[in-house]
Amino acid sequence: MIRTRFAPSPTGYLHIGGARTALFSWAYARKHGGKFILRVEDTDLERSTQQSVQAILDGMQWLGLDCDEGPFYQMQRVERYQAVAEQLVNEGKAYRCYCTKEELDQMREAQRARGDKPRYDGRWRDSLQKPPPGVKPVIRFKNPEAGEVVWADQVKGPISISNGELDDLVLLRGDGVPTYNFGVVIDDLDMNITHVIRGDDHVNNTPRQINIYKALGATLPKFGHVPMILGHDGERLSKRHGAVSVMQYRDDGFLPEALVNYLARLGWSHGDNEKFSRDQLVEWFDLAHVSKSPARFDPDKLLWLNQQYMREAETPRLADLVQPFFAADQCSTDDGPALYAVIDLLRTRASSLRELADAAVFFYRPLEASAALRAQHYGADVRPAVEDLYKRLSSVVWNRAAINDVIKAVVGAHALKMPKLAMPLRVMVTGSTQTPSIDATLELIGKETVLARMSAELKQFPA
RNA sequence: GUCCCCAUCGUCUAGAGGCCUAGGACAUCACCCUUUCACGGUGAGUACGCGAGUUCGAAUCUCGCUGGGGACGCCA
Numbered sequence: 035m036i037r038t039r040f041a042p043s044p045t046g047y048l049h050i051g052g053a054r055t056a057l058f059s060w061a062y063a064r065k066h067g068g069k070f071i072l073r074v075e076d077t078d079l080e081r082s083t084q085q086s087v088q089a090i091l092d093g094m095q096w097l098g099l100d101c102d103e104g105p106f107y108q109m110q111r112v113e114r115y116q117a118v119a120e121q122l123v124n125e126g127k128a129y130r131c132y133c134t135k136e137e138l139d140q141m142r143e144a145q146r147a148r149g150d151k152p153r154y155d156g157r158w159r160d161s162l163q164k165p166p167p168g169v170k171p172v173i174r175f176k177n178p179e180a181g182e183v184v185w186a187d188q189v190k191g192p193i194s195i196s197n198g199e200l201d202d203l204v205l206l207r208g209d210g211v212p213t214y215n216f217g218v219v220i221d222d223l224d225m226n227i228t229h230v231i232r233g234d235d236h237v238n239n240t241p242r243q244i245n246i247y248k249a250l251g252a253t254l255p256k257f258g259h260v261p262m263i264l265g266h267d268g269e270r271l272s273k274r275h276g277a278v279s280v281m282q283y284r285d286d287g288f289l290p291e292a293l294v295n296y297l298a299r300l301g302w303s304h305g306d307n308e309k310f311s312r313d314q315l316v317e318w319f320d321l322a323h324v325s326k327s328p329a330r331f332d333p334d335k336l337l338w339l340n341q342q343y344m345r346e347a348e349t350p351r352l353a354d355l356v357q358p359f360f361a362a363d364q365c366s367t368d369d370g371p372a373l374y375a376v377i378d379l380l381r382t383r384a385s386s387l388r389e390l391a392d393a394a395v396f397f398y399r400p401l402e403a404s405a406a407l408r409a410q411h412y413g414a415d416v417r418p419a420v421e422d423l424y425k426r427l428s429s430v431v432w433n434r435a436a437i438n439d440v441i442k443a444v445v446g447a448h449a450l451k452m453p454k455l456a457m458p459l460r461v462m463v464t465g466s467t468q469t470p471s472i473d474a475t476l477e478l479i480g481k482e483t484v485l486a487r488m489s490a491e492l493k494q495f496p497a
Numbered sequence: 498g499u500c501c502c503c504a505u506c507g508u509c510u511a512g513a514g515g516c517c518u519a520g521g522a523c524a525u526c527a528c529c530c531u532u533u534c535a536c537g538g539u540g541a542g543u544a545c546g547c548g549a550g551u552u553c554g555a556a557u558c559u560c561g562c563u564g565g566g567g568a569c570g571c572c573a
Contacts, residue, residue: 043573078572135571142570151499151569172571190502199500199569207571214573237501238568261503262566270566296509299522303510306521325510327503328566335509335523345536382536393535441532452532460533468534 036068038229040094040101041218043075044086047279048093050331051233051263051271054297058260059231060099061298061319071225072104075218077211079109093280096290098312106225108217115212115220118250119173119205127249128205130171131158153201170208175216175246177202183241188229188258188321195241203242215239219246222255231258231321234328258321261301261328268330275331283336287359287387289347292340301329309342341385349374352381352390359391360398370398371478379470379478397479400487401465403494411458411467412495419448419455420462420495424488432481438473462491 040056042048048056063070072094076082091105108115122128131154133141142152159176177200184194205216212220222230237259247254265275272278283293294312302325304310304318344352353373360367367373376397377390384390395401423444430436445455456472463484469475476484 041573045573075573081572131571133571138570146498149498153499153569170571187502193501195501201569204571209571211571213571218573233567234502235567236573239573241501259502264566266508268565300509305511308509308522325503329510330508332508332523338523341536383534438532445532456532466534470533470535472532 036063036066036228037071037226038063038068038231039071039073039104039222039225039227040099041073041075041221041232042090043078043081044083044090045078045081046086047089047281049271049278050280050297052090053093053097053099053280053293054263054300055231055233055260056094056099057097057294057297058302058319058321058324059229060101061315062229062231062321063102064316065319068228069102070100071106071227072101073106073221073225074104074108075214076107076109077214077217079211089279089281096284097280097294098290103225106221108212108221111221111224112211114224115217116206116210118220119212119216122175122205122249123173125249126176128173128175129159129202130165131174131202131204132165132169132171133158134169151199154203156202159202172204172208173206174202175205175242175249177242177245183244185240185244185254185257187237187240188231188256189261189324190237190259190326193237193240195238197241197245200242200245205246215242216246219243219250223247223250223252227255229256229258231260234259234261258324260324261326263300264328264330266331266333271331276333287356287389287391288336288340289343289355289387292336292343295343296336296339300331301325309339337385341382344384344387344390345382347381349377352377352387356387356391356394359387360394363391363395365391365395365398367394367398370483371480375478379474383470396464396466396469400490403461403465403491407461407465407467408491408494411461412491413458414496416448416450416454416458417492417495419444419450420458420488420492422447423455423459424485424492427476427481427488428485432477434473434477437476441473459488463487 038059040059042052060070062068074087076087087105094101119128123130138154141155145152154174158174165171178197180197182194182196184192187193203215204213206212240257240259244254263271265271280293284290291312294315295309298315299308302319303323310318356377357367376394380390380393384393423440426440426444427437430440441455445452457467460467460469460472463476463479
């Protein structure tokens with residue numbers, strides 16, 4: 035039985051990188067009929083918050099990453115880590131270290147100055163000196179001094195690191211709280227994790243963890259390190275890159291299936307497939323086709339995918355989803371044309387719910403044209419045609435075909451080219467030059483409103 | 498600085514020695530459609546980082562260089 039997990043630390047929202055790691059881990063479990071476990075690594079007492087836990091849960095729920103077990107919290111398992119650490123000390127595989135933080139800082143600084151890789155020098159490893167008073171010791175792992183650690187990474191292939199590069203890492207802090215490298219090992223062991231799928235930034239931790247597994251006499255899980263996601267500029271993803279939180283994408287009007295599809299395709303591929311469903315992802319997913327190098331996040335491609343999904347989304351669902359965006363604009367869709375009809379007219383023109391709502395406001399509320407647009411389109415020469423159009427529209431049976439006939443008749447009667455009349459008409463009724471076809475737009479806005487807006491705007495024409 | 502990993506169009510990628518005069522997608526540009534803007538359709542330009550090998554043959558294998566990313570905490 036394959037068991038994977040996602041083990042975030044609750045020190046912020048669920049960001050794009052974490053979400054993709056979770057997605058891969060989830061997809062791997064689902065693909066193999068295994069279990070996906072959620073574990074909250076909250077051992078950083080300073081930075082962990084309940085809000086962050088909630089934010090991560092929310093993000094995962096929005097993306098549809100359902101877990102089979104958990105969430106488990108490491109802080110509820112501290113006795114367990116302490117017991118194992120104590121056991122390692124008793125077996126001579128770990129020891130207490132009484133260095134102060136200042137002492138360690140000093141040591142690292144000196145090493146850096148010498149151009150060495152900063153690492154603990156093992157001064158308490160086999161020390162017989164008396165513990166200094168008043169220092170709460172940490173428990174350090176006795177890392178093997180010789181040989182090398184090798185593993186077959188499920189995405190990167192074989193990786194080997196010499197033990198000479200590793201130092202004696204802290205297992206348990208002075209206050210008895212485990213460090214990351216110790217907590218993960220015990221938990222992955224206790225939770226029977228078979229495949230540790232995590233971010234690239236943990237590659238260097240893996241050999242340390244493997245040594246702990248070995249000291250415990252445990253069987254190793256498989257490790258797979260998925261590459262990082264970089265910002266559009268190739269830099270590490272940070273607040274500076276705008277939307278980094280998964281939930282921000284919801285708030286910006288993206289559909290979760292679009293983000294899932296995009297994230298899945300970023301750093302993983304299945305031939306030429308670009309757009310695929312969650313089920314297809316589960317069916318196709320494998321670690322072998324995960325890319326080995328970091329990928330840049332491309333907002334344009336996400337937008338394109340979102341547009342693809344919006345095109346085929348059920349209208350009632352889109353209506354529900356777009357409602358908050360109208361609310362944010364203080365635009366009520368209660369009066370005016372049916373929202374479903376508006377959505378169906380506009381859906382292929384928008385690549386996000388945000389854009390959809392923006393494009394729809396003039397159906398519900400008059401949008402004043404800019405002076406520049408008026409100047410450009412309200413010519414004295416078209417005024418007679420516009421007045422004529424107004425008159426004829428007043429008495430027409432209000433449907434698209436009839437409206438179209440009237441427009442064509444006026445164009446003919448005044449010897450105009452179509453855009454010469456259609457553009458000012460657009461600007462008058464919608465305040466914009468970019469709308470769906472004018473007859474469909476007018477039909478939907480409604481006769482009364484169209485005529486009212488026309489008559490108001492007629493006053494803006496030069497005499 | 499030390500260690501680890503990586504390297505195909507601007508971006509995401511296909512590619513497991515001959516199927517590659519390197520394929521797809523986003524973006525860009527052009528044309529078509531058109532009652533504006535979109536959508537849609539058609540097409541174009543654009544890549545195997547460099548240098549040595551191995552081989553009858555290399556984007557694919559080896560080595561070096563260069564470039565990029567990651568790590569070096571009583572953070573995770």
